[in-house]
Amino acid sequence: MVWDAFRLAELQEQFDTVLDSGLFHVFDDDSRQRYVEQLAIVVRPGGRYLMCCFSDRQPGDWGPRRVRQDEIHAAFGEGWRIESIVAAQFEINLDPPVAQAWLSTITRL
């Protein structure tokens, strides 16, 4: 199913696990907040949100915006617990074929 991430509440479902590969980092600040509000509705308490986003360790300014760890902490403040944020990489179809990422494991409280 394809669905708008800003309309997750309309699914009227809750999930144990939500995977985000490269979505969070496409949103501007306002959209990011709306997205996290929708996530809070559909991830059940104790459920996990696993998110891989472009990181500020990635040089240059092409592609999606770079995300800092403090921005992840700010976005997932109240109602969430950040378990870990670890350095990771996206495989991409460019040269070099990798981009620096953060892989976050976040629990809904």
Ligand SMILES: C[S@@+](CC[C@H](N)C(=O)[O-])C[C@H]1O[C@@H](n2cnc3c(N)ncnc32)[C@H](O)[C@@H]1O
């Ligand atoms: C950077 S791409 C990542 C694609 C893929 N998940 C990956 O890891 O390669 C971002 C994707 O988010 C999708 N997207 C953007 N806004 C969205 C929204 N509001 N709801 C659902 N998907 C959205 C775009 O269509 C695009 O496919």
